[in-house]
Ligand SMILES: Nc1ncnc2c1ncn2[C@@H]1O[C@H](COP(=O)(O)OP(=O)(O)OP(=O)(O)O)[C@@H](O)[C@H]1O
């Protein structure tokens with residue numbers, strides 16, 4: 607599998623608050639990496655460093671072998687980074703198709719018929735065909751989340767960054783979201799911050815744990831979840847407890 611993202615020695619602090627401490631990891635195409643860690647651990651901040659919304663104090667971000675550390679956020683979207691947020695913010699007065707089309711225009715730089723064809727393709731791949739003509743403002747929460755992911759895909763992203771998109775969904779809806787992500791994984795590298803551990807268990811190839819901005823574990827779900835450091839962080843259990 608080819609490498610999509612390489613993060614090397616990322617550091618970032620807001621005064622005394624360290625949100626990234628020498629963070630390094632890589633993600634290949636076809637791989638889904640789950641990110642967990644306590645509230646305030648720096649998960650979303652690391653996403654912002656990758657997306658170019660935050661500037662690192664030091665370190666390097668490479669996408670498809672290209673150093674993008676100094677690239678502004680909008681150029682990173684063009685370079686292949688798509689981000690989906692916990693609280694979707696579609697254009698509520700536009701249809702699903704129009705929302706996806708606008709992401710194809712602005713994020714992928716497509717025009718005319720090519721943009722329309724690509725938007726239709728993305729809508730099919732994200733399971734939104736029946737909702738294509740529905741106003742985004744009238745969608746269910748699950749479909750709004752799907753639209754949020756569809757907009758990221760529509761930018762022609764190689765790397766999809768999903769930040770707690772499962773939040774607020776029912777168990778059944780989370781299961782459908784996981785199915786969707788499993789399909790998208792075939793064509794993308796995916797990094798997914800999520801507090802719903804069983805969702806990550808089903809689709810993530812690796813779990814990366816952040817604590818006080820530091821990567822404290824990176825490995826298979828079962829190994830990471832049963833590791834002493836994760837037990838300590840989540841359950842307050844020291845190794846000898
Ligand atoms: N722009 C900023 N200026 C100052 N402090 C910030 C800024 N952005 C984030 N922080 C702080 O950095 C810490 C990490 O925040 P971040 O949002 O990255 O955590 P998180 O792991 O995503 O948490 P959560 O699980 O709650 O989403 C928090 O203490 C937060 O208040």
Ligand SMILES: [Mg+2]
Nearest residue numbers: 649650651769
């Ligand atoms: Mg966060």
